[in-house]
Amino acid sequence: MEFEKLQQQSMAEWKELQSSKKPRILIGTGTCGRAAGSLKTLEAIKNELKRLNIDAIVTEVGCIGLCYTEPIVDIIKPGQPRIAYGKVTPEVAVKLIQDYLAGDNPHPELALGTVGEGTIPGIPKMSEHPMLKPQVRISLRNCGNIDPKDIKQYIASGGYSGFAKALQMAPDDVIAELKKSGLRGRGGAGFSAGMKWELCRKAPGDVKYVICNFDEGDPGAFMNRLLLEGDPHSLLEGLLIGGHAIGASKGYIYCRAEKPLAIERLDFAIKQMHEYGLLGDNILGSKMSFDIEVKKGAGAFVCGEETALMASIEGKRGMPRSRPPFPAVSGLWGKPTNINNVETWANSAIILQKGGAWFAGFGTEKSKGTKTFALAGKITRTGLIEVPMGMPLRTIINDIGGGPVGGRKFKAVQTGGPSGGCLPASKLDLPVDYESLAEAGAIVGSGGMVVADEDTCMVDLARFFLSFVQHESCGKCVPCRVGTRQMLKILERITNGKGKPEDIAQLENLAKTIKAGSLCALGGTAPNPVLTTLRYFKDEYEAHINDKRCPAHSCKALIEYAIVPQKCEGCMICMRQCPASAIKGGKRLIHIIDQSKCTKCGTCMEVCPERFGAVVKLSGEKMDIPSEPIPVIVKNKAAAAKAE
Amino acid sequence: MDLTKLKAILEPYKGQKGSLIAVLQKTQEVYGYLPEEALREIAKELGTTANEVYGVASFYAQFRFKPQGKNVVKVCEGTACHVRGSHRLLESVQDYLHIQPGEITPDGVFGVERVACVGCCALAPVMIINEDVHAGMTPVEAKKILTDIEKSEKTQVK
Numbered sequence: 080m081e082f083e084k085l086q087q088q089s090m091a092e093w094k095e096l097q098s099s100k101k102p103r104i105l106i107g108t109g110t111c112g113r114a115a116g117s118l119k120t121l122e123a124i125k126n127e128l129k130r131l132n133i134d135a136i137v138t139e140v141g142c143i144g145l146c147y148t149e150p151i152v153d154i155i156k157p158g159q160p161r162i163a164y165g166k167v168t169p170e171v172a173v174k175l176i177q178d179y180l181a182g183d184n185p186h187p188e189l190a191l192g193t194v195g196e197g198t199i200p201g202i203p204k205m206s207e208h209p210m211l212k213p214q215v216r217i218s219l220r221n222c223g224n225i226d227p228k229d230i231k232q233y234i235a236s237g238g239y240s241g242f243a244k245a246l247q248m249a250p251d252d253v254i255a256e257l258k259k260s261g262l263r264g265r266g267g268a269g270f271s272a273g274m275k276w277e278l279c280r281k282a283p284g285d286v287k288y289v290i291c292n293f294d295e296g297d298p299g300a301f302m303n304r305l306l307l308e309g310d311p312h313s314l315l316e317g318l319l320i321g322g323h324a325i326g327a328s329k330g331y332i333y334c335r336a337e338k339p340l341a342i343e344r345l346d347f348a349i350k351q352m353h354e355y356g357l358l359g360d361n362i363l364g365s366k367m368s369f370d371i372e373v374k375k376g377a378g379a380f381v382c383g384e385e386t387a388l389m390a391s392i393e394g395k396r397g398m399p400r401s402r403p404p405f406p407a408v409s410g411l412w413g414k415p416t417n418i419n420n421v422e423t424w425a426n427s428a429i430i431l432q433k434g435g436a437w438f439a440g441f442g443t444e445k446s447k448g449t450k451t452f453a454l455a456g457k458i459t460r461t462g463l464i465e466v467p468m469g470m471p472l473r474t475i476i477n478d479i480g481g482g483p484v485g486g487r488k489f490k491a492v493q494t495g496g497p498s499g500g501c502l503p504a505s506k507l508d509l510p511v512d513y514e515s516l517a518e519a520g521a522i523v524g525s526g527g528m529v530v531a532d533e534d535t536c537m538v539d540l541a542r543f544f545l546s547f548v549q550h551e552s553c554g555k556c557v558p559c560r561v562g563t564r565q566m567l568k569i570l571e572r573i574t575n576g577k578g579k580p581e582d583i584a585q586l587e588n589l590a591k592t593i594k595a596g597s598l599c600a601l602g603g604t605a606p607n608p609v610l611t612t613l614r615y616f617k618d619e620y621e622a623h624i625n626d627k628r629c630p631a632h633s634c635k636a637l638i639e640y641a642i643v644p645q646k647c648e649g650c651m652i653c654m655r656q657c658p659a660s661a662i663k664g665g666k667r668l669i670h671i672i673d674q675s676k677c678t679k680c681g682t683c684m685e686v687c688p689e690r691f692g693a694v695v696k697l698s699g700e701k702m703d704i705p706s707e708p709i710p711v712i713v714k715n716k717a718a719a720a721k722a723e
Numbered sequence: 724m725d726l727t728k729l730k731a732i733l734e735p736y737k738g739q740k741g742s743l744i745a746v747l748q749k750t751q752e753v754y755g756y757l758p759e760e761a762l763r764e765i766a767k768e769l770g771t772t773a774n775e776v777y778g779v780a781s782f783y784a785q786f787r788f789k790p791q792g793k794n795v796v797k798v799c800e801g802t803a804c805h806v807r808g809s810h811r812l813l814e815s816v817q818d819y820l821h822i823q824p825g826e827i828t829p830d831g832v833f834g835v836e837r838v839a840c841v842g843c844c845a846l847a848p849v850m851i852i853n854e855d856v857h858a859g860m861t862p863v864e865a866k867k868i869l870t871d872i873e874k875s876e877k878t879q880v881k
């Protein structure tokens with residue numbers, strides 16, 4: 080079919096759906112939604128609709144990124160604005176169907192906001208939601224709005240028109256358009272996408288490949304997963320455009336096996352492309368032939384590195400090799416290959432749809448466009464966001480993310496995963512772009528942002544990353560294999576309270592050697608989390624080493640759990656639940672933890688009723704504790720009895 | 724052991740370059756792990772050495788050479804889960820089941836594994852049992868879930 084016809088047909092169907100006489104329900108069933116129970120909610124919705132005999136169109140969509148308030152359900156009553164609801168449990172869903180779909184109470188108190196045109200009294204506009212307001216959603220524009228399993232909905236929203244346009248253009252002009260956009264690689268290094276495409280186009284050879292890197296192994300990051308679950312065709316369109324511009328006839332998508340739903344959506348989308356003549360021979364009636372194959376990785380972080388990734392596609396151990404030759408000259412099976420991240424490919428599609436100049440209108444001088452970030456850790460509104468490059472960190476953390484959980488004090492944000500760094504509160508005014516973050520010792524990376532609060536130990540966080548890279552080191556080069564192990568040993572020593580004063584210098588020394596001597600960027604960047612924590616949080620290292628104290632009360636070897644005598648109500652809950660039977664006490668007697676038996680599992684702290692909050696962690700602080708259980712000091716029998 | 728299933732797996736991949744990892748994944752799907760006999764057979768059928776096949780299989784975290792527990796409990800140890808207390812979660816699971824990551828309980832009902840991020844970081848810390856992701860876990864809640872599974876396994880046996 081001609082593309083124009085397909086487009087017209089898709090748009091007509093989309094319009095018909097929008098003006099449908101039936102109510103519509105959209106429910107986010109991405110991985111986050113499912114973890115929050117959205118499949119149960121979906122079942123409840125279907126059952127209730129059936130019970131009440133309501134004929135509604137229920138669509139499973141991707142996630143809009145407000146993961147903290149999943150499951151999210153949108154309800155559109157004919158003639159009414161679309162309303163989004165958060166934390167929709169099966170019970171809430173049933174209530175909404177009964178009261179709003181069958182009645183006329185939209186339950187403003189449960190709503191997040193109205194989406195698009197129109198308003199409803201008592202419900203704010205979704206575009207005013209604090210997490211959404213500062214965002215500019217380009218690559219995420221369709222997530223949560225269209226059915227990811229319906230290629231026509233993607234086409235109706237402008238999809239594949241970028242590719243159709245590119246097909247009419249000379250490959251060099253396509254590349255020129257991409258260059259004009261200023262798009263830089265979203266997988267970590269930030270290399271100009273247009274330049275990379277050009278290098279590969281110019282490389283001699285008849286057979287060329289394009290690869291999409293969906294290895295997304297950075298722990299704490301889920302940008303690519305969410306995009307693929309919600310809008311798989313945007314990446315696929317990008318690959319097609321790249322195939323045409325570079326002269327490749329085959330594309331590979333290398334996927335992280337731990338993200339099965341995204342892979343499922345991709346497989347389905349590729350099947351649809353075949354059905355609609357967007358893959359195979361003579362695509363859209365042109366001379367272009369192109370095919371896409373999905374390759375499932377097998378759980379090795381280093382396979383995100385481009386040369387290791389290609390070795391893995393070839394069915395080998397995924398070990399990096401030295402460059403040059405660069406993949407653009409000699410890549411997969413020795414052929415010129417262009418590899419980009421999921422988001423880079425998806426951005427190429429919208430750039431061809433809307434023009435390079437349009438994209439370059441967002442962002443800063445050197446970092447153009449928007450970037451997605453995964454907000455996680457100790458932050459109130461966790462989820463996935465997309466903002467123009469150059470937005471101050473403070474806006475992202477405080478306005479969009481709502482600051483640390485429970486009003487705790489912000490300590491640091493870790494960006495860029497194991498290759499990145501930790502930035503302290505004093506750096507919150509930094510604009511988030513490639514240059515500024517690099518200058519401060521961190522990186523934009525692929526977009527992971529994990530927030531640490533006052534309870535997070537920065538030495539332990541550095542140890543965590545080192546243990547990760549040490550475990551993931553492929554072992555090919557010595558600096559990475561042995562060096563990271565030595566750094567890890569020192570960090571373990573420090574967090575175990577056995578650190579020596581000379582350890583800090585030793586860490587700095589090792590870091591220098593590993594950075595200089597490693598074969599690939601896994602080793603080359605592995606010391607970064609240590610270096611930035613040393614740069615901004617040296618006092619924490621010193622407290623561990625010199626005072627044998629963990630200021631965040633997190634390192635097990637350096638803390639004790641204690642029950643505050645003035646707060647204990649003698650309710651016996653902790654005593655009963657302690658797996659080590661380390662708590663002495665009795666009814667209405669102050670409980671005491673026997674430190675020789677305590678395994679520091681923290682159960683007592685978790686189970687102590689919140690209104691007592693009697694269990695604390697000590698690290699160096701002194702507290703007067705009776706030697707034997709004595710009658711409770713606070714006389715609040717009623718509360719204690721209730722707790723029992 | 725029954726190698727006929729393996730033969731069926733290998734059939735479509737014969738002579739196809741770069742298929743080793745996919746073959747290993749399918750084999751593990753069918754047998755639950757990679758038995759030595761299967762690895763040798765794969766080497767023979769793909770025209771390579773057992774050494775090469777084992778070399779590739781042992782490189783990737785996904786592949787196992789021992790059978791798995793009936794219920795696989797995976798605790799995420801990614802960054803987001805780490806700062807939200809996943810180490811305590813893992814410890815409590817280990818304590819409860821009396822096994823270390825990579826091991827299975829003597830009755831084969833549970834196995835414990837560590838994973839490095841399943842992309843559900845926004846709802847950290849997470850624990851995955853079989854395919855179900857349990858979000859926002861605490862050690863106490865995790866134990867409750869394990870107790871429930873234990874009970875239902877016991878009633879099934881009866």
Ligand SMILES: Cc1cc2nc3c(=O)[nH]c(=O)nc-3n(C[C@H](O)[C@H](O)[C@H](O)COP(=O)(O)O)c2cc1C
Nearest residue numbers: 264265266292295296383384385419420423600601
């Ligand atoms: C250890 C390591 C892991 C990496 N993991 C990823 C990854 O998961 N996804 C990704 O896109 N790039 C990853 N990269 C970067 C890739 O090597 C490569 O630069 C990138 O895919 C290029 O795409 P881009 O130009 O669109 O960013 C990793 C690099 C290293 C050294």
Ligand code: FES
Nearest residue numbers: 799801804843844
């Ligand atoms: S860090 Fe645990 S799911 Fe990502």
